[in-house]
Each structure stands twice: as C-alpha cells, then as structure tokens.
Amino acid sequence: MTSPKSLQSPARAVGAFAIFGAPISLAPLGVGRIHQTYTVTCSDNRNTRRYVLQRINTRVFRSPERLMENIQRVTDHLQRRLLDEKRESLAARVPSVIPTMDGRACYLDGEGYWWRLYAYVENSRSRNLVETPEIAYQGARIFGDFVRLLSDLPAPRLHETIPHFHDTPRWFEALTEAAAADSCNRAAAASDLISSIEKRATLTGVLSGPDQSVPLPERVVHNDTKIDNVLFDRDSDEGICPVDLDTVMPGLVLHDFGDLVRTTVNPAREDHTDLRQVTVRLAVFEAVVRGYLTGAGALLTAAELDLLAVSGQVITLELAMRFLQDHLRGDVYFTTTHPDQNLQRARLQLRLLENLEARSEQMQRIVETARQA
Numbered sequence: 425m426t427s428p429k430s431l432q433s434p435a436r437a438v439g440a441f442a443i444f445g446a447p448i449s450l451a452p453l454g455v456g457r458i459h460q461t462y463t464v465t466c467s468d469n470r471n472t473r474r475y476v477l478q479r480i481n482t483r484v485f486r487s488p489e490r491l492m493e494n495i496q497r498v499t500d501h502l503q504r505r506l507l508d509e510k511r512e513s514l515a516a517r518v519p520s521v522i523p524t525m526d527g528r529a530c531y532l533d534g535e536g537y538w539w540r541l542y543a544y545v546e547n548s549r550s551r552n553l554v555e556t557p558e559i560a561y562q563g564a565r566i567f568g569d570f571v572r573l574l575s576d577l578p579a580p581r582l583h584e585t586i587p588h589f590h591d592t593p594r595w596f597e598a599l600t601e602a603a604a605a606d607s608c609n610r611a612a613a614a615s616d617l618i619s620s621i622e623k624r625a626t627l628t629g630v631l632s633g634p635d636q637s638v639p640l641p642e643r644v645v646h647n648d649t650k651i652d653n654v655l656f657d658r659d660s661d662e663g664i665c666p667v668d669l670d671t672v673m674p675g676l677v678l679h680d681f682g683d684l685v686r687t688t689v690n691p692a693r694e695d696h697t698d699l700r701q702v703t704v705r706l707a708v709f710e711a712v713v714r715g716y717l718t719g720a721g722a723l724l725t726a727a728e729l730d731l732l733a734v735s736g737q738v739i740t741l742e743l744a745m746r747f748l749q750d751h752l753r754g755d756v757y758f759t760t761t762h763p764d765q766n767l768q769r770a771r772l773q774l775r776l777l778e779n780l781e782a783r784s785e786q787m788q789r790i791v792e793t794a795r796q797a
Contacts, residue, residue: 437539440531444473474544488538490583492529495669505573548655554688557711562663563654564712568719574644590679595745596628602752638727647671649684678735685736702775713794733788737780744773
C-alpha cells in the first residue's frame, strides 16, 4: 500500500500545473517500467476532471525538455489534423499535455525530479493481449492513422530522444562486441544463439543497411507499437489513439509495422518459457496488414509496401540481439529476476523468427492481396 509520505512529492508537483479546480485525490497508476505514474482527480465542487501525472525517468530520457517539446508538437498537430478531418470526437481524446503555471510542458521540482501532466482519456482502456484479429486490426489502424496524420508535421525535425533506437546493424555490432569481450563468461552457453544470429547477418541490413536499392523515406513514427500502447473505447472497443509517445521521433514506418507484427502475431509473451507456445497467427497478421493500410491510406511508397512482410523478421531479430547482448554484458539494461532471463527472452525471439521465416511466403501473399484491395 502506498504511504501518504510517498505521495508528498507528486502532490506538490501537481500544484505547478494549470489544473482545473483543486486536487482531491492522488493514487499510483499501473506498474510502468520506465516512469512513476499517478492519477490525479481535481474538482471545483461541481465538476471533476482527472489527469495522469508522471515523474520522468531521466536515466532513460536525459533531456526532459526536448522530450516534452516533441510530445507537445506531436499532440498539438494530431489535434489540428483530426479537426481538419472533421473528427472532433477523436481530437478531444488526444491525451493533451497540460502546461505548468508558467506555460512550460514539464516541471523541475526542488528535489531534481522532472514531472509532466496529461489530460486523462475518459471511458478508455488499454489491452495487454491480442485475443482476436479485431483487436489487432484496431491497434494497427490507430498506428497507421498516427503516421499518416503526422506526415505533414512542420519543420524542424523532431529530437531523437533515444539515438540509434532501431539501428539494427548497430545492434548486431554491439552483440558481436559483447560476445568477443565475454565479460561475464556467458558466451559459451549462448553459442548456439550467437551462431544462429550470425547466419542471419544480412537480415540486419534489410531495412536500414547501406545496400538498399531504393532508400526508404524517413517519417515521424511511434517506435514502440505494442498493443498496450493503444487506448480503446471502453464501450465500443474501437481504437482511440496511441499513448506512450516518448519514442516518437524520426524513423522508418517498417520499424513500427515490424514491431507491431512481432508483438501481435505470437500469443506467447516475451518472458514465456515454453517455446512450444510460440507461433504465428496468420489471421492476426492479415488483420494487422488491413488495419495498418487502412489507417495509413495512400501514404506508403512501393518500397515500403514491398518490405512489410519481412519487417517483422528484422525487428524480431533485433530484439533477440538486444536481449542476448544484454545477457552477455551482465543484464545492465533490461530488468531481470534471474540470471538467464534475457537468454530465455532471446531464445523465444529466435523461435518466433524461425516461425516467421517458415511462413514468409504466406505472409507475402497476404500483403499482396491487401495492396490490391
């Protein structure tokens, strides 16, 4: 149970923002891995409003002001574009950034902590699992719509909040260096995984390597397209909007689409230990393709469409490399509860990659059918 003392710092932070009425309650929200998050309820004695308060993790995001500049620009633009398209009800449900009393997008308290405040999206819910193709369709449609709406975001270029976030060749180099250094004497036990990844070295450059015959356009993308980063309407179950905009920055559509495939088609979670549960649900993949192309409209180029089916393989390999190199370095990035957890995560991703490779022709046919629809 959260003690009153532990809520003193967030309670003081709320007072720095231009909120409606006065705070009447504050409670922890969820179990986020990055930021500390709270719900704040405010009232003017007649009406109430809710907000989401977060203490920004500055170990991950070292420049909170640049981070919030990105998010402010993106949310403002999304609202304008939705209004332009006469989608007023969705524009009203974009999670708006609430400014501080002096008009800033975030607040630095006396203890050195950075805080931000969002409007709470009422009558919404998030999902942790993709139980049906329809859920996959709705989530993919929202992410496709997101990249389309941001395609005309005015200059300047957004800040890179995490440089090289989806630089797959760079992750391959990091794994190679970690295996050579073997600082924790773990490489021998992971030799089969290292060999499996080395055999797929060419796959690492398919999306971002120097040998592409047709360069892929840089776009404003989400970069963390898990289904739990989409809000759904609590009544209709339709997708509303993406959340967790910390990694919104310049990138490739195929990184977004590939991660969407990776995290939806396989019902086994990243920490699942029974690899027999790993599979590719083609009905879910078909729904993801239809949803994303519906949301993106005519935005994607032929070169992007050509690589949709393989993008899931690339991002799955990237996650396998990230988990494995972290294991070899002693688990310094991903949170673990036992010494072999990142090794198990890497094994699961490679099993998923094998399944994606085995179904690549079927997946390509699904994409071609959707392109012609």
